Amino acid sequence: MILNIFRLLNLTDTHIHLYAEEFAPDLNQLIADAQSKGVSRMLLPNIDLSSIDGMFKLVDEHPGMCYPMVGLHPCYVKEDYKEQLAQHKTILENNLSRVIAVGEIGLDFYWDLTYRKEQEEAFLMQVEWAELYHLPISIHSRESTAELLELLRSYGEGRIKGVFHCFSGNMAQAREAIRLGFMLGIGGVVTFKKASLADIVVDIPVEHLILETDGPYLAPTPHRGKRNVPSYLRIVAEKVAELKAMSIEELGSITSANAARLFQLK
Numbered sequence: 001m002i003l004n005i006f007r008l009l010n011l012t013d014t015h016i017h018l019y020a021e022e023f024a025p026d027l028n029q030l031i032a033d034a035q036s037k038g039v040s041r042m043l044l045p046n047i048d049l050s051s052i053d054g055m056f057k058l059v060d061e062h063p064g065m066c067y068p069m070v071g072l073h074p075c076y077v078k079e080d081y082k083e084q085l086a087q088h089k090t091i092l093e094n095n096l097s098r099v100i101a102v103g104e105i106g107l108d109f110y111w112d113l114t115y116r117k118e119q120e121e122a123f124l125m126q127v128e129w130a131e132l133y134h135l136p137i138s139i140h141s142r143e144s145t146a147e148l149l150e151l152l153r154s155y156g157e158g159r160i161k162g163v164f165h166c167f168s169g170n171m172a173q174a175r176e177a178i179r180l181g182f183m184l185g186i187g188g189v190v191t192f193k194k195a196s197l198a199d200i201v202v203d204i205p206v207e208h209l210i211l212e213t214d215g216p217y218l219a220p221t222p223h224r225g226k227r228n229v230p231s232y233l234r235i236v237a238e239k240v241a242e243l244k245a246m247s248i249e250e251l252g253s254i255t256s257a258n259a260a261r262l263f264q265l266k
Helices: 002-007 021-036 049-061 081-094 116-132 145-155 171-179 197-203 230-244 248-263
Strands: 011-013 039-044 066-070 101-108 137-142 162-164 182-186 209-211
Touching: 011 209, 011 230, 011 248, 021 039, 021 230, 039 049, 039 230, 039 248, 049 066, 049 081, 066 081, 081 116, 101 116, 101 145, 116 137, 116 145, 137 145, 145 171, 171 182, 171 197, 182 197, 197 230, 209 230, 209 248, 230 248
Parallel strands: 011 039, 039 066, 066 101, 101 137, 137 162, 162 182, 182 209
Antiparallel strands: none
């Protein structure tokens, strides 16, 4: 009976690092478990050049379920970022028929501010790719939501769309992101005690929300601090459905439709 209910679900994980070494020992079983819980699609953000091959291998092995993004994560922006970006752009251009977004890109001011200027330049360069090739962007915004909103405003309102992955801003920033044409990525943080994200989810219309795990990171309660596996997307969906006072089936249908529209998924 429970399995039949799960089969009615249509959940899209819009941000999971499925190629990560943390998943390697039991990857096939993890994918099967996620499918049995109603996860029908997984969108794979790139990190740097080292993750490209593993990402595309999964896309080739799981057509119709795994979809790739190409981008340079801000934490990997170093002295050689221009050379890194040149290689990423070539990979993007050679795979335009299947790449669904430029990502994961953005700013990370939590760990190290050494390359703050370079992070901003790398972000704007990759935004230009997205506009050129009519692709959305997947934004990493750790301790940098205000700065990213300002960069997007200065770039030109309405020129680009995408998602603030693992949204961590306040209510005003959530509304501003939506006004600029972006969706909010909601993951395991929404299940944490005292998480302000829950209040934002209650207030923001579901048409602006998409779901994610960010696996293997940020596992939801009651697995917080452990490996975040693909099937845990159902826990996130259950919490968001509770906050929105709707069934998980309806929540899954709407958020998956949001993802399909944003990322032009067939």
